[in-house]
Amino acid sequence: MLIIQVGVAASMSPAEWEHDIIEAQKAHIDGFALNIAPQDDYTDRVLQTAYDAAERIGNFSLFLSFDYESGGPWPQDRVIAIINTYKSRPAQYLYKGKALVSTFEGAESSGDWPMIRHATDCVFVPSWTSLSPSGLHNVHHTIDGAFSWDAWPVGAQEKDILSDRAWISALSGKPYMMAVSPWFYTNLPQWNKNWLWRGDDLWHYRWRQVIDLQPAMIQILTWNDYGEAHYIGPIYDSGIPDGASWYVKGCPHDAWREFLPHYIDAYRRRGAMIREGALNPSAVTSYAPRRPLSYTDKIVYWYRLNPSNSGSTNGTTGNNLNMGQPGLEPGEVSQDRVFVSVLVTEPSQVHVQIGHAAPIVLFAHEPGLNHYSVPFDGHSGPVRIAIVRHGREIEIAVGPAITENCIEGKVNWNAYVGSS
Missing domain, CATH: 2.60.40 (Immunoglobulin-like)
Structure with missing residues (x-):
């Protein structure tokens, strides 16, 4: 499963949703993770628009990601109601037959999730990155897998896979959702945000790590978070946060999608060969597309x-x-x-x-x-x-x-x- 997070969507029209879904499909992306916050009064309208658009286009999946960091914790009953509203929609992504649900943080509300899981019968793969792999044992019984937001290196160095391996080990066989991102820069003083992490070669080498590590799921960060400059979707002016226009406008990122079909197909091809016993998991991967895949310079x-x-x-x-x-x-x-x-x-x-x-x-x-x-x-x-x-x-x-x-x-x- 290869998905990408969408969060800035309050003003997106049905036509824009359809355009973005088609562009994501061209890049061999399977679906969108819909990041929603509890204080947003437009959530239900946006979700309805997104699911309708995905179902009109077809062959594209969506799932809910509850943001506990922006606007505080979600009320338990509201989470249950939203999941149950959308879990049977044709566009809902199912992991092993059940609706996939995630979060951005919210580990302090981990006690809510046994009841939520029971009431919705969902597969719960949160991003409780703040716990770190060492803290996962405290919630291991609460989750069905985990997503780590740790997609960027710290400091003047390249990103390695030590933290990914630590999460995989701590999950003890439960599925790991791995994060991939091309860049990070934010300058929004009103939100106390003004820093960067190294992007540079990250887009290419992180995909090589994905191909070699073969996580169960991959989430690209992000489709349209303009304020943090890791968007790979088209720029819609209405989605740019106040104060970010000077560093977003005139800096398109669409071309980062150009080679996604080759990275994604290499990930899937290697995984299929490992499952079929035709390739040792430790074997060195070739990143060259194989014929009859058609490609040009x-x-x-x-x-x-x-x-x-x-x-x-x-x-x-x-x-x-x-x-x-x-x-x-x-x-x-x-x-x-x-x-x-x-x-x-x-x-x-x-x-x-x-x-x-x-x-x-x-x-x-x-x-x-x-x-x-x-x-x-x-x-x-x-x-x-x-x-x-x-x-x-x-x-x-x-x-x-x-x-x-x-x-x-x-x-x-x-x-x-x-x-x-």
């Missing part, structure tokens, strides 16, 4: 438009000090680099040029997905990327200029994402 790229020292940090820290993480300069965490993934049908060169600087020449030795990064090295200007084969440019992408001209003098730590 393609470039996906992302980078920040401002070098880290080109303006004010505006109080942004690397790491979240509210969580007790050590504070770093944001430029230590988010690197001044252009990140490039290419899908090639034959061995090729990849040329990356920033402004008038000489192109950096990279090599894709094998057909399939290849990933690189190139430092800014003080250069500015448009970014031009080309797949070159037999002396000829096969595919070209040109991204907007890297510039020291910052909006309002502030460095934008969000990513611009594009494709050929």
